[in-house]
Amino acid sequence: DGETILKGLQSIFQEQGMTKSVHTWQDHGYLATYINKNGLPPIVRGGAIDRYWPTADGRLVEYDIDKVVYDEDSPYQNIKILLSKQFGNIIILSGDVNLVESDLAYTRAIMGSGKEDYSGKDVLILGGGDGGILCEIVKLKPKMVTMVEIDQMVIDGCKKYMKTCGDVLDNLKGDCYQVLIEDCIPVLKRYAKERREFDYVINDLTAVPISTSLEEDSTWEFLRLILDLSIKVLKQDGKYFTQGNCVNLTEALSLYEEQLGCLYCPVEFSKEIVCVPSYLELWVFYTVWKKAKP
Amino acid sequence: DGETILKGLQSIFQEQGMTKSVHTWQDHGYLATYINKNGLPPIVRGGAIDRYWPTADGRLVEYDIDKVVYDEDSPYQNIKILLSKQFGNIIILSGDVNLVESDLAYTRAIMGSGKEDYSGKDVLILGGGDGGILCEIVKLKPKMVTMVEIDQMVIDGCKKYMKTCGDVLDNLKGDCYQVLIEDCIPVLKRYAKERREFDYVINDLTAVPISTSLEEDSTWEFLRLILDLSIKVLKQDGKYFTQGNCVNLTEALSLYEEQLGCLYCPVEFSKEIVCVPSYLELWVFYTVWKKAKP
Incomplete structure (x- = not known):
């Protein structure tokens, strides 16, 4: 299974000085990303969870979001609550990062x-x-x-x-x-x-x-x-x-x-x-x- | 010239609720980026300045870097000092964001x-x-x-x-x-x-x-x-x-x-x-x- 393959690959990637990040999704497994120190992590398109929430000044940033906690449209706006690994739950109103519970x-x-x-x-x-x-x-x-x-x-x-x-x-x-x-x-x-x-x-x-x-x-x-x-x-x-x-x-x-x-x-x-x-x-x-x- | 074109386009993009960011480079003009609130800013590949410096946990983030201040290889490492619009000069040692002068x-x-x-x-x-x-x-x-x-x-x-x-x-x-x-x-x-x-x-x-x-x-x-x-x-x-x-x-x-x-x-x-x-x-x-x- 995935876990065993991952363990086998780990030492090879480590030798090359690559950084690992693992993202786990409920029910449908996980994704291990190995990033070469001198390269760029690939953009994940069409993923189940959108991790990219541009800053107000239009820069691309990827959040460490692992889970959609809440996602509803009210009569006024879209309300998302997403789980960030480091920050905890984070509320996003119509695409605008509003507040993080740890913050x-x-x-x-x-x-x-x-x-x-x-x-x-x-x-x-x-x-x-x-x-x-x-x-x-x-x-x-x-x-x-x-x-x-x-x-x-x-x-x-x-x-x-x-x-x-x-x-x-x-x-x-x-x-x-x-x-x-x-x-x-x-x-x-x-x-x-x-x-x-x-x-x-x-x-x-x-x-x-x-x-x-x-x-x-x-x-x-x-x-x-x-x-x-x-x-x-x-x-x-x-x-x-x-x-x-x-x-x-x-x-x-x-x-x-x-x-x-x-x-x-x-x-x-x-x-x-x-x-x-x-x-x-x-x-x-x-x-x-x-x-x-x- | 660019400035005039930019002004003409501005109202059209604003109508569509798009966010503008303008990056100015010394001597070779500027780049105006309009970002649709619901879309992703495009990745700039092969630009004169690398604005992407992944986080330690492997996420893609774009810094507001406008200028390369210093870029030299020492016998030990690559040393870059780049100018961030909000943070000031930022020192990057072999790709690792080390310190920002405002910080x-x-x-x-x-x-x-x-x-x-x-x-x-x-x-x-x-x-x-x-x-x-x-x-x-x-x-x-x-x-x-x-x-x-x-x-x-x-x-x-x-x-x-x-x-x-x-x-x-x-x-x-x-x-x-x-x-x-x-x-x-x-x-x-x-x-x-x-x-x-x-x-x-x-x-x-x-x-x-x-x-x-x-x-x-x-x-x-x-x-x-x-x-x-x-x-x-x-x-x-x-x-x-x-x-x-x-x-x-x-x-x-x-x-x-x-x-x-x-x-x-x-x-x-x-x-x-x-x-x-x-x-x-x-x-x-x-x-x-x-x-x-x-």
Whole structure:
């Protein structure tokens, strides 16, 4: 059988200084790849599992994915949860690597890198269906956290397969939090009308935003709408956190920063470059706040 | 010209939701790649610059390399210094991604992750030609650091192109350090014979070790020889630091740990999993020390 053949070949390949990697698939055996140090590993086309998930700046990278844990289409997007050997379960929304369960770096960065005091605060999370941010903030004794996630199926998948959320998604309501399954735009508009204000607004929407309404005819207009509404529901000394993009997409980052100059009120911002291990590229995170009144 | 054509095409590709990445080469123009979100970026074969450097566990990854800064063969190895857009200059020894100048994570980890006190200590560095470790330890007021690097050309290349070394490689001797351009095996044997002892021995040799002598007929025997000699020149309460390998090569890591049980004296060890951003995979680092005498 395969195992015996593999053992016989092993010493020959080792002699030639080749590196071995073995991938096991449930029920249909395994694949041993020997890679010559000076050559390129072959691309596996049409495999049962897609291991190639390009970076945001368009580079080809192969993930150590061994298993498809969850793969469903919701009304809004394709939701995949795949098992990476080194990172654990990894959630991919419409082809975009979102979060890995072993990886606190993203959650930490989008919460302000440990420099904020969330105790007794009012917090609004836009998106965040994997539950990572909600789970971490709830530990910090906030007054109230409201999370607005459009896609119930992301919550269902993460509740079952992503360690990031702890037990926080088991119920949509807790002592100090609530999860609304809604499009965040009408929710933000409602809050703005009611003059509700938050200490922190955390925008954890997917990098390419999704929405049910048709009033946004371009990605930038959509982003600016979210930004404007978010700043509207922010206290004068509140902070807005969001991911930007990979550090190499300098043009996109500049465009984003330009938008920050076009909001209904003047804002200031800072940015931080963070290594989120599973992203395989450095990522930029933004903090935005209202400019102090003169 | 290219720029005009590019601008004309831009809107068409954007409409289709494609991601753009532009690579510029000095003197011979640029390449704009449009990537369909659901497709794979094409592999560039025979390009002037090789952007593909497989991970230790044999996965195909493409680096954001724009420029060859240095490319020379020394008597021991091929030395390449390449410019990564996000990471800065990156040194690759015989195909093995060694260190990136922006990346303190590797140096920090192999120095004991900030938990050690180097002031007034005797330190031995094996390899380390990029100067990263030496530069960091010298800042911590050690008594004496001896670095043994086999390859003068690595030092020459890094001195010129890698920020990691500061000015520490400008001279091979300083107030509290010396650099020996030698094979570390005979040096270790000499020190062992002289009963010299160090507080810290840091093994920063390349993952696949190189040596001038022929007495090591396999990688494992070579590794065990280095380990045995290093432990011999270590004080009873001294520590030995080294990199292991990527976290996915569990078999290789187990074999390494087996070797630790076959040394001339009993040792104990701990390991830590660290994200070195430029490696694009998680890496294991070891701390080894002599077992306390009963």
